[in-house]
Amino acid sequence: MPSSLTRSLPRGLTGTSPRQLSLTTSPAPTSLIPSRHFSFKKGPIAKEKVVILGSGWAGYSLARTLSPQKYDRIIISPRPYFVFTPLLASTSVGTLEFRTILEPVRRLPGGNFHFYQGWADDIDFSRKTITVETNAAEEAASKTVVPPPGGQIPLRDKGEVIEVRYDKLIIAAGAYSQTFGIEGVREHAHFLRDIGDARRVRLRVLSLFEQCSYPSSPDGGGNGHLLTDDDKRALLHFAVVGGGPTGIEWAAELHDFIRDDLGKMYPELMPFVKITVYDVAPKVLPMFDKALADYAMGHFKRQGIEVKTEHHLERIRLADGKLGRRHGAVQIKIREVKENGGEVGAGMVVWSTGLMANPLIAKLAEKEVLVAKHKNPMTGEAIEKRRLVRDKRSGGLVVDGYMRALSVDADAKPEEGKELERKPLDDVYVIGDCNCIESEPLPKTAQVAAQEAQYLAKELNRGNTPGVEGKEFKYTNWGTMTYLGGWRAIHQSKADELKGWIAWVLWRGAYLTKSMSWRNKLLVPVYWVISWLFGRGISRF
Amino acid sequence: MPSSLTRSLPRGLTGTSPRQLSLTTSPAPTSLIPSRHFSFKKGPIAKEKVVILGSGWAGYSLARTLSPQKYDRIIISPRPYFVFTPLLASTSVGTLEFRTILEPVRRLPGGNFHFYQGWADDIDFSRKTITVETNAAEEAASKTVVPPPGGQIPLRDKGEVIEVRYDKLIIAAGAYSQTFGIEGVREHAHFLRDIGDARRVRLRVLSLFEQCSYPSSPDGGGNGHLLTDDDKRALLHFAVVGGGPTGIEWAAELHDFIRDDLGKMYPELMPFVKITVYDVAPKVLPMFDKALADYAMGHFKRQGIEVKTEHHLERIRLADGKLGRRHGAVQIKIREVKENGGEVGAGMVVWSTGLMANPLIAKLAEKEVLVAKHKNPMTGEAIEKRRLVRDKRSGGLVVDGYMRALSVDADAKPEEGKELERKPLDDVYVIGDCNCIESEPLPKTAQVAAQEAQYLAKELNRGNTPGVEGKEFKYTNWGTMTYLGGWRAIHQSKADELKGWIAWVLWRGAYLTKSMSWRNKLLVPVYWVISWLFGRGISRF
Structure with a gap:
C-alpha cells in the first residue's frame, strides 16, 4: 500500500499535519473549529472519527469494510441492526425466522466502534457536529416510517438530544416509501x-x-x-x-x-x-x-x-x-x-x-453551510455560505464520482440557462438511496448502495482523500433476480439470463455470504431445510 | 383394548345408547338437550365432541394425546400456540429464538381437529354450550393478562361472540399471575x-x-x-x-x-x-x-x-x-x-x-348449573340446581380423583360443621392450574398439568367414563430442576439429587422430547450451539 504509507508518514513524523496545526492552535470562534483533536494518552495522533448515518445496505456495508485500525467508526442509526432485505419477503411468510436476516450493529465485525441509536436530526457542517435524537428508550422501532403530508419526520415522543462530532461524515440515511400522497x-x-x-x-x-x-x-x-x-x-x-x-x-x-x-x-x-x-x-x-x-x-x-x-x-x-x-x-x-x-x-x-426522499435530506439541502473560504479561521470574514445540491427528480443529494456531497454558493443566483458552479464539501460523503451521482444517476437498490459503500470504505482504508487521490466509483451491474414462486425465478444481467431455483439460491447465496455473519449463514439454510421438512413458521406471535 | 370394544359395540348395534335415545327424541326445552346428535352422512354415530379450553400444559397435552379417531377435538384458546414454559427464560435473554418454544395449535399432531381462537366467556352446562369471545382479529395477544382489582377479565375491544357445543368439556384455562393487589x-x-x-x-x-x-x-x-x-x-x-x-x-x-x-x-x-x-x-x-x-x-x-x-x-x-x-x-x-x-x-x-385464580373459574363457580335430576326431560320439574365447588385457598375448581368437576346442591345450606354433599357433574373435567384435587391438592406446575392431561386423555381414549370405569389419577413427582447460571443447576426428587449442566440438559431434554414437535426438537439444539458459538441473539426487535 504505497499510498497509505506516503500519507501516514509525514503525520507520524510531525505529530500533526499542517492543516491540523493551523486549525487547532487558533483561538477562532468555536463554530468553525473541527473536532479533530489530539489525544495525548493514545499517542501523537488520534484516529479520525468517521461518523456513519444509517445502518442499511450503504451504512452497514461501509461500517463493515472501513478499517477499525485506521478510523474510529461511529454509527448512528434509529435501527440497531442491518436488515438483509432480499430475504425480507421470506420472513414475512414464515420461511425464515425474522432474526436470521438481522445483523445487530453491536456485533459489527472488527469491534472498536461506537453505536448511538437515534435519528440524525440535523447536521452543523461548520462545527462538524450532528444532532441526534436518541431513541433507544422506545419500544423496538422497526416499522417503515412514512412522513405525513408536508414531509416532516413523524411526530414521536422526543428522546434526549445528543451531539456527536465527526471528522468525516458518511450520510447513508436511505429513502422513505413513496406514497404519492394517496389517501389512506x-x-x-x-x-x-x-x-x-x-x-x-x-x-x-x-x-x-x-x-x-x-x-x-x-x-x-x-x-x-x-x-x-x-x-x-x-x-x-x-x-x-x-x-x-x-x-x-x-x-x-x-x-x-x-x-x-x-x-x-x-x-x-x-x-x-x-x-x-x-x-x-x-x-x-x-x-x-x-x-x-x-x-x-x-x-x-x-x-x-x-x-x-x-x-x-x-x-x-x-x-x-x-x-x-x-x-x-x-x-x-x-x-x-x-x-x-x-x-x-x-x-x-x-x-x-418506490421510494421518496428522506426528510433529513430535504432539511440538509435547504440550509446554509458555512465554510471557511481561505481555510484561515483567524479572521472572521473569510466565510463562504454554501448549500448542498439536491436532485429534483430523485430527491437525493447530488454527489460527484467520489461520493462527495456537492455544494453551490448559497448567495449566488444562477445566470439564465446556466447552473451554479458545484464544488464538493470537504469530508462529507453521501452514499446509497439518499444520493444521486451527478454524472450517472443509479437506481435505489441494495446493489448500488453496497457497491458505493465498499468503494468509499476501500478508498478511505487506502488513506486516499477521495477526489484528490484514488479513482472514481464505477458501478458494476450484477443483474437483477426476482423470485416467482413455485421454485422458479428469473435473473437478468448483461452477461446472461438464468431461470430456476438453483440460480436463485446461488445468487442469493452470494449476497448472503458477503453480507451476513456466520451465525446467519448457518441459520438461513437451517431454516430453509426446516421449512421444507415441516412447513413454514405459523405461530402467530 | 377390551374395554373400548365392549363399550363401542352396543352403540354400534343400536345406533344410540339408551341415554342418548331418551334425550334426543324428547321435545323437552332445548336448554336441557345436549348437543349429541346423529350425523347420517358420516355413519350411524358421530364422534363425541370433546371441547378443550386452553392451550397450555394441560389443554395442549390433552389435545395431543386424545385420539382423533375416537373424538372430535375442539380446542378453544385465546393463544394460537402452546408455550414450552421451561425454556421461556432462555428466550427472554436470547439464548433461544422465541418461536422455537412455541407449538402452533394449528399444527396439532394427528390433524382432524378444530381450533377457535378466543376467550371462553361463559359456559352453559345445561345446554352444553360455551360462549366464546373471538380474538383472532387482535394483534398477537401474547402478554400475561392481569385482571384489575375486582377480578374481571380485563377490558378489550369485544370480538364477535360465537357459541360452541360440547359433549365432553375439559376446562384447562390455567391461572393468572398473582399480584396481591400491590400498587403498580x-x-x-x-x-x-x-x-x-x-x-x-x-x-x-x-x-x-x-x-x-x-x-x-x-x-x-x-x-x-x-x-x-x-x-x-x-x-x-x-x-x-x-x-x-x-x-x-x-x-x-x-x-x-x-x-x-x-x-x-x-x-x-x-x-x-x-x-x-x-x-x-x-x-x-x-x-x-x-x-x-x-x-x-x-x-x-x-x-x-x-x-x-x-x-x-x-x-x-x-x-x-x-x-x-x-x-x-x-x-x-x-x-x-x-x-x-x-x-x-x-x-x-x-x-x-405465584398464581391466582382465572376469572373464568370464579364466574363458573358462582353460577347455578341446571341438571336433569332424573335424566327425564319430558317433565319440566325434575331439574336440580347445582353449583360447582371452588377451593378457597387455591381458587381452583374442586375435582375428584378422575378430574371430574364436583358440584353441590345450589339451594341447600350446609348443616353446621358439615359440608354439602359433592357430586361430579357429568362430562365436565377440570385439569391443570385451574383445578384442585379434593383428596390431594397439588402445586400449580407444568408437571402436574401435563400428567393430569395425559391421564384423562388416556382414560378417554380407552373409552372409559372416568369415575365409572378406569382408575384414579396418581401423581408421580419427577422432581424439580432449577438452573442457577454458569452451567450449574440443581435437581431434587425423592430418588436422587443432581447437579450440573448435563443434568439440566437431560432433564429439559426429556420434557422437550415429550412435548415438542420435531421442528423444535431440531431447532432448540441448533440455537444452543449457535448461541454458544456466536453469542446470544441481541437484535432488539
Whole structure:
C-alpha cells in the first residue's frame, strides 16, 4: 500500500499535519473549529472519527469494510441492526425466522466502534457536529416510517438530544416509501422495508385466515351468519400495489405459503383466496426484458395470481361496518388508466411502489453551510455560505464520482440557462438511496448502495482523500433476480439470463455470504431445510 | 383394548345408547338437550365432541394425546400456540429464538381437529354450550393478562361472540399471575408466563443497556451530563420479585447473558449492573432441601446476584422526572419484614410470585348449573340446581380423583360443621392450574398439568367414563430442576439429587422430547450451539 504509507508518514513524523496545526492552535470562534483533536494518552495522533448515518445496505456495508485500525467508526442509526432485505419477503411468510436476516450493529465485525441509536436530526457542517435524537428508550422501532403530508419526520415522543462530532461524515440515511400522497396508504397499507413490517405482514396474513375460520353455527356446520362468503372473499383478498421485484416476490412468496401451508390448515377457505398485483404501468418488472417479464406473467397466471397493469390506486379506506372496524378490512379504490374506477375489498394491501426522499435530506439541502473560504479561521470574514445540491427528480443529494456531497454558493443566483458552479464539501460523503451521482444517476437498490459503500470504505482504508487521490466509483451491474414462486425465478444481467431455483439460491447465496455473519449463514439454510421438512413458521406471535 | 370394544359395540348395534335415545327424541326445552346428535352422512354415530379450553400444559397435552379417531377435538384458546414454559427464560435473554418454544395449535399432531381462537366467556352446562369471545382479529395477544382489582377479565375491544357445543368439556384455562393487589405491579412489572412477556423482557433489557450507552459529551468522552452514574445504577438494577424457580432461573439466565454477551458489548456499564432477588419468605426455592437451596444461594453470591429474603415489595411507581417518563425507570418500595422500608430504583422488575385464580373459574363457580335430576326431560320439574365447588385457598375448581368437576346442591345450606354433599357433574373435567384435587391438592406446575392431561386423555381414549370405569389419577413427582447460571443447576426428587449442566440438559431434554414437535426438537439444539458459538441473539426487535 504505497499510498497509505506516503500519507501516514509525514503525520507520524510531525505529530500533526499542517492543516491540523493551523486549525487547532487558533483561538477562532468555536463554530468553525473541527473536532479533530489530539489525544495525548493514545499517542501523537488520534484516529479520525468517521461518523456513519444509517445502518442499511450503504451504512452497514461501509461500517463493515472501513478499517477499525485506521478510523474510529461511529454509527448512528434509529435501527440497531442491518436488515438483509432480499430475504425480507421470506420472513414475512414464515420461511425464515425474522432474526436470521438481522445483523445487530453491536456485533459489527472488527469491534472498536461506537453505536448511538437515534435519528440524525440535523447536521452543523461548520462545527462538524450532528444532532441526534436518541431513541433507544422506545419500544423496538422497526416499522417503515412514512412522513405525513408536508414531509416532516413523524411526530414521536422526543428522546434526549445528543451531539456527536465527526471528522468525516458518511450520510447513508436511505429513502422513505413513496406514497404519492394517496389517501389512506399511510394508515392502512403494509410496507415491506423493515423487519417490523415483515412481522406485521405475517401476523396479518395469519390473523385473516384465523378470523375467517370460526364456525358459523354452534355445531360447527352451516355457512356463515358470522362472516358471509362475500366477507371472506374481501378479507382473503390480498392486494399488492406495485409490480416491481418487491411486490412480485411478495405475491409469489404468499402464494407458496398459501399453497404449501395455509391451504392444508384451512382447506375450506381456499375458494375465497385471491392475490392481485396492481401496477399503473402497462408492464410489470420494468427492469426485465419483455421475454422474461412475459415468462413471469405466464407463470403468475398459471398460479392464479392476477396482475392488473394500467390500474391506478386512488384511495384506501376502512371497510364499512364491522368488517372494517372489527376485522380491519379495507376498500381500495382502483381506477383503470383508461376507464373509471370502482372499489374492491381487501384484507390487506402491501405497498411497494418506490421510494421518496428522506426528510433529513430535504432539511440538509435547504440550509446554509458555512465554510471557511481561505481555510484561515483567524479572521472572521473569510466565510463562504454554501448549500448542498439536491436532485429534483430523485430527491437525493447530488454527489460527484467520489461520493462527495456537492455544494453551490448559497448567495449566488444562477445566470439564465446556466447552473451554479458545484464544488464538493470537504469530508462529507453521501452514499446509497439518499444520493444521486451527478454524472450517472443509479437506481435505489441494495446493489448500488453496497457497491458505493465498499468503494468509499476501500478508498478511505487506502488513506486516499477521495477526489484528490484514488479513482472514481464505477458501478458494476450484477443483474437483477426476482423470485416467482413455485421454485422458479428469473435473473437478468448483461452477461446472461438464468431461470430456476438453483440460480436463485446461488445468487442469493452470494449476497448472503458477503453480507451476513456466520451465525446467519448457518441459520438461513437451517431454516430453509426446516421449512421444507415441516412447513413454514405459523405461530402467530 | 377390551374395554373400548365392549363399550363401542352396543352403540354400534343400536345406533344410540339408551341415554342418548331418551334425550334426543324428547321435545323437552332445548336448554336441557345436549348437543349429541346423529350425523347420517358420516355413519350411524358421530364422534363425541370433546371441547378443550386452553392451550397450555394441560389443554395442549390433552389435545395431543386424545385420539382423533375416537373424538372430535375442539380446542378453544385465546393463544394460537402452546408455550414450552421451561425454556421461556432462555428466550427472554436470547439464548433461544422465541418461536422455537412455541407449538402452533394449528399444527396439532394427528390433524382432524378444530381450533377457535378466543376467550371462553361463559359456559352453559345445561345446554352444553360455551360462549366464546373471538380474538383472532387482535394483534398477537401474547402478554400475561392481569385482571384489575375486582377480578374481571380485563377490558378489550369485544370480538364477535360465537357459541360452541360440547359433549365432553375439559376446562384447562390455567391461572393468572398473582399480584396481591400491590400498587403498580400490573402497570410496571414484567411477567414471564407467555411468549410476549419474554419478548418484552428481552427488548427491555437490551434497551436499558442501549439507553445507558450514549456519550455524555460530543466527543464521546466525559461522564454523564445526560445520565448520571446514579441514573445508570438505577436503570441497570434488575429486580426480581419471587424466589421460586422462575425468578431464580431468570436471574441466573440474565446473569449469564450479561457476563457472556452484554459485558463484551458494554464493558463501561458493568460497574453499574446489579441483580437483586426479593422474597418475602425467609428462604428461597422452598421446594428444595436446605442443602440444595444453600448451594444455590452460595452460587448466586459468587456470581454477585443479591438475594434478599424477608423483604416485602409494597409498591412500584414510575421514577420521578425524565428517568421515569423518558427511560421508564421505576422506584420500588421495599419493606424488610422486621423493619421499615425504603425505595430503590430499578430499570425493570420481573414479577414471579405465584398464581391466582382465572376469572373464568370464579364466574363458573358462582353460577347455578341446571341438571336433569332424573335424566327425564319430558317433565319440566325434575331439574336440580347445582353449583360447582371452588377451593378457597387455591381458587381452583374442586375435582375428584378422575378430574371430574364436583358440584353441590345450589339451594341447600350446609348443616353446621358439615359440608354439602359433592357430586361430579357429568362430562365436565377440570385439569391443570385451574383445578384442585379434593383428596390431594397439588402445586400449580407444568408437571402436574401435563400428567393430569395425559391421564384423562388416556382414560378417554380407552373409552372409559372416568369415575365409572378406569382408575384414579396418581401423581408421580419427577422432581424439580432449577438452573442457577454458569452451567450449574440443581435437581431434587425423592430418588436422587443432581447437579450440573448435563443434568439440566437431560432433564429439559426429556420434557422437550415429550412435548415438542420435531421442528423444535431440531431447532432448540441448533440455537444452543449457535448461541454458544456466536453469542446470544441481541437484535432488539
